Amino acid sequence: MNAPIKPGYVRPLDLKHGRIDMTHGGGGRAMKQLIEQLFAAAFDNEWLAQGNDMARVVLPPGRVVMATDSHVITPLFFPGGDIGCLSVHGTVNDVAMAGAVPVYLAASFILEEGFPLDSLKRIVDSMARAARDANVAIVTGDTKVVEQGKGDGVFITTTGVGVVDEAFVIGGERARPGDAILLSGFIGDHGMTIMSTRESLAFGADLQSDTAALHGLVAAMLDPVREAMRGDAGRGIHVLRDPTRGGLATTLNEIAGQSGVGMLIEEGAIAVRPQVEAACEFLGLDPLYVANEGKLVAIVAAEDAEAVLAAMRAHPLGADAALIGTVTEDPHHFVQMATRFGGRRVVDWLTGEQLPRIC
Amino acid sequence: MKYIDEFRDGELARGIAAQIAREVRPDRRYQFMEFCGGHTHAISRYGVTDLLPPQVKLIHGPGCPVCVLPIGRVDLAIRLALEHKVTLATYGDCLRVPASDGLSLLKAKARGAKIAMVYSAADALDLARRQPEQQVVFFAIGFETTTPPTALVIKQAAAEGIANFSVVCNHVLTPSAITSILESPEVRSLGTVPLDGFIGPAHVSTVIGSRPYEHFAQEYAKPVVIAGFEPLDVMQAILMLVRQVNDGRAEVENEFTRAVTRDGNLKAQALVSEVFELRRSFEWRGLGDVPYSALAIREAYAAFDAEKKFALETRKVPDNKACECGAILRGVKHPRDCRIFGTVCTPENPIGSCMVSSEGACAAHYTYGRFREIAVQAA
């Protein structure tokens, strides 16, 4: 009698030594295997288990908020994080800046031919962890492979969906003269961590990216003012934004422009870690323009500022939160800063990209 | 940060500011030129102007090596990268300088040129070491502070026989720049720009010492106070200048004693003389041809002179007719006097040299100063 034929034996993915090749993007068995054994295994939820190219989801009640972010960061792995968790945090935060609770994510990957599978596994596991910790599910996705030399290892795009209380209108256009400007913590950590890995400043520096999901902090901030906000659109939190590329200065200028207001901030109130300050000194950079990935700016009605600030400080991601300034009446939309030194300066838009300088 | 934070102390600043206010003669105007781009930056960033009495005015001088770099020289670098296909190593400051045909080094990179941003001349040499089959050219700019490192890498390249490495030398000299200002008709004969003294550059002076400025104090009867880089240094220097003017003195004083001596860094100076020699003349953007104001690589190191190696010729490119940079660099006009300031010419779209670098007079005024000229009400 013949031994039964084993159905479709496929050698499992070699996650230790294997590399991405063009078949992984071809739509055939290799790609299916990559999705099943790597992505679906890590993200592990009912939607991905169905094996469709879409996910049928149920949203909790509220206004739907959607956001998307692409991640092309180099290096892929850095102190404090990697492109994986960054891609989860980035989109979760964009959704959270509407005051919304993020619920689902979609993730698409553009992989470069030759990219090591063990690195990809590290990234995917990190994403899975970040998603679990943030209580969001990665319910659908896509994979493409490009030829060697046409991609930086991996590019990740995440799209997020969440819901927010119908009564809340939190956005960049809502700042009003007299509002308080709150900042959740130290600025410049992420950008200088990345810079220092590139500019070989890394000896003995304990710089770490601050990448984090901020929706928990946002929920804590909304708690003390939820009722007030439902009753009166003028109360509570008017604007939320995370100062990513271009830093705090860019974010404040954006909001000032959108809302048609000016701002006056206190340099002494803005927290910068000594190592970040030092790294900036080395390269001739200004911490105000350096990227953050785990911080937020909140513009709050003056009467609610104290309560919101207290709520921030009570949360682990807002322990170093501070009141940094006020929104002003200004037809020119200048963001002005009172320097620690005693004089005043304007904190203008960034011109191009901030580059290390000799001058 | 030691030796940095103490020199930015707001409390001490108020003290010096009060002293300056006490010592200025109420009926007299004091106009000081701060020559160094780094000082322009410090003054803007810390809002030093707010702490000075109205009698004291600061004029920005041409101490920005990026601002005075002629368009033709940037064109040369771009040609090297696009046509000769070298790897062009440059400091970050040069990347966005607009050159001819709507190009810049950054835009050339987008067209496929190999442009490498380096933090140090040593990084440029290292690039050459690691890619022996590729020609690497270092685009060297800067005043006397930045010149010794270039001298060092050229010597190193010679010692190690790194034949694929060469340098385009754009190093310029501080005393020549100061002379051209003092020799300008507006200052010397017409007296239309009353210049009462100079705040001397900080780090240039650590290399050249305070001695070279004695000539200006004597010949032109203008006081010079060499100031450190931090805002308190600048304020103290202004106080010292006010005192000199009040006393009718014209001396060289050193506020930056913790890093500057009369002789300077002799080792660095010797290295520079060994590798470089004076060019008879060099074009400065905005100032025209200035004699004996720049350096070229000596014959002994000709193998590392990119201009000789690639038989390069610098084409002169005139500035936009509406551009007032020349007058602004000499302290004769203010950025707001320029027709295209803030409209056509902005930091995003710089037309002239003063807007190109963040230390240029126009860029500094645009970024930090123009808000003062508009009445702003706080809510």
Add this chain to the structure above:
Amino acid sequence: MCLAVPVRVVELRGGDAAIVDLGGIRKEISLALVEDVAVGDYVILHVGYALTKLDPAEAERTLALFAEAGAAPQ
């Protein structure tokens, strides 16, 4: 021009190389342009090279001058 920072020398390495520290950030730089630098000295750093040693006594003197300027009676 000339962005330069005062940094503390924490380690001397072979052939003019040294490790310096500023606010906890360390970097390898060259001492080729200076002489007689010891661990613990401060130098002024520009584009990866030490330009000169910083004189701590002069630094203190300068700070004292600042304080004096503020305190002058007149």
